[in-house]
Amino acid sequence: MLHNMYTIPFPGLKRCGLLVFLMLFAAGTLQAQQNRWKPKPPGVPSEIQITPYKTTMIANGKDEALINVKIIDSKGDSLANAQIPVVLHLSGDAKIVNIMDAGDFAAIPHTDTSWQINVHGSCRLILRAGTTLSKIKLEAKADSLYTGSTEIHTVQLGIAHVVTRDKYKPKKVTDKILGADISFLPQLESRGMKFSDKGVQGDAMEIMKAHGFNYIRLRIFVDPAQPKGYSPVKGFCDLEHTKQMAKRIKAAGMKFLLDFHYSDYWADPQQQNKPAAWAGEDFPAVKTSLYNYTVDVMQQLKDQGTAPDMVQVGNEINHGMVWPDGAIGSLDSLAQLIYEGVKGVQKVSPNTIIMLHIALGGQNAEARFFLDNMKERNVPFDVIGLSYYPKWHGTPADLKYNMADLAKRYPQQVMVAEYSQLKREVNDIAFNVPNGKAVGSFIWEPLSTWEGIFDKDGKANDYLDVVYPEIAGKYLNH
Known part of the structure; x- marks a missing residue:
């Protein structure tokens, strides 16, 4: 085909000319791709942001979810004046029933699964679930912009079965928490990274403590060293690394939150994969494995004098954990697995605070759905933890409303278990939850990601030197 389109004037050079053409064509294509995805300056459209106000829906043909679609720049700021043609792609048993603030829209082709709209800065759409269990995926694509997407799980409700008939009064966190998840620290140190403040080198934890932090959160995986694990061969965030870090936390005079992922790899709303060691086990065996693992971890930490002050039984579990057994579509099974974790913690360390952590900072309806279902099944726990990434x-405002509403509806205290951006705003909300239900916050991985409190060379920056001392001064008990 290239020979028909392009004539090489010297027959003896046909092969060479074609090769040169292909090289130039490939180079031009590569350059075009690089230009397309190279970082764009602030104020220039860079990404389509999708924010769902439900990521769990009832498969009854009626349940609806509000979804915001927004054009943002490379800093994450909204661009109200941007006018971008966007194509929406929908898969799973659901349909778009309304699109607001986008003017006229037309199907491409004329179905419920693909739509073209003109987004003037932002728009809203209403998604309605079908009647079958499925994972619904919505993508928003536009030329030269990063794609936005979200995943929604559907459930069918049945009769709730309690995990225990014992009555439980949630324990209270008495001291306010200004915490940080710094699970990456051993990996950073293994690469030679050093931390300092005003030119004085020191231990990252000690530096953080001096600037107001009083609690450290650590994630733990079952077998992260296995080939498909979080840290193949090296095994970062396994039990042994966790025990070493726990000693450092206690030596620094700080408190300790342990975050059980119950997986060999990251556990979050998009993936909650069963550990390889539990593969092939039936549900009763999975429950036993989860309980025994929890007891073993807690006991080894207790034996070295570093029992956690607080424990998360699962990480961002609004779509369940230990899939498929504990997926959100199996609410009774999920409640039973959570209860096995709770029992494991309580057997070893009955005074440890227990948190249920959901990734629903601004999604009030879904947060209530999850918590109501755990309440119906009588799952005992002490603190509601929310992730909040704008x-x-x-x-x-969504976060503030949600935290206030949850504090009024449930006996548990409420906190922000993960965040990064909007540090002052998030903490002002987290420390001012009504009804005496405020606990505080944990910033996620501030040593190396997003808006870190240290620069890339390990030097403390204004977030650590200015912002966090201000927050600590306003909210912590001294």
């Missing part, structure tokens, strides 16, 4: 979880 891109996925709405505005600060």
Whole structure:
């Protein structure tokens, strides 16, 4: 085909000319791709942001979810004046029933699964679930912009079965928490990274403590060293690394939150994979494995004098954990697995605070759905933990409303278990939850990701030197 389109004037050079053409064509294509995805300056459209106000829906043909679609720049700021043609792609048993603030829209082709709209800065759409269990995926694509997407799980409700008939009064966190998840620290140190403040080198934990932090959160995986694990061969965030870090936390005079992922790899709303060691086990065996693993971890930490002050039984579990057994579509099974973790913690360390952590900072309806179902099944726990990232979880006003509403509805205290951006705003909300239900916050991985409190060379920056001392001064008990 190239020979027909391009005539090489010297027959003896046909092969060479074709090769040169292909090389130039490939180079031009590569350059075009690089230009397309190279970082764009602030104020220029860079990405389509999708923020769902439900990521769990009832498969009854009636349940609806509000979804915001927004054009943002490379800093994450909204671009109200941007006018971008966007194509929406929908898979799973659901349909778009309304699109607001986008003017006229037309199907491409004329079905419920593909739509073209003109987004003037932002728009809203209503998604309605079908009647079958499925994972619904919505993507928003536009030329030269990063694609936005979200995943929604559907469930069918049945009769709730309690995990225990014992009555439980949630324990209270008495001291306010200004915490940080710094599970990456051993990996950073293994690469030679050093931390300092005003030119004085020191231990990252000690530096953080001096600037107001009083609690450290650590994630733990079952077998992260296995080939498909979080840290093949090296095994970062396994039990042994966790025990070493726990000693450092206690030596620094700080408190300790342990975050059980119950997986060999990251566990979050998009993946909650069963550990390889539990593969092939039936549900009763999975329950036993989860309980025994929890007891073993807690006992080894207790034996070295570093029992956690607080424990998360699962990480961002609003879509369940230990899939498929504990997926959100199997609410009774999920409640039973959570209860096995709770029992494991309580057997070893009955005074440890237990948190249920959901990734729903601004999604009030879904947060209530999850917590109501755990309440119906009588799952005992002490603290409601929320993740809050504006891109996925709405505005600060959404977070504030959600935390206040949950504090009024449930006996548990409420906290922000993960965040990064909007540090002052998030903490002002987290420390001012009504009804005496405020606990505080944990920033996620501030040593090396997003808006870190240290620069890339390990030097403390204004977030650590200015922002966090201000927050600590306003909210912590001294």
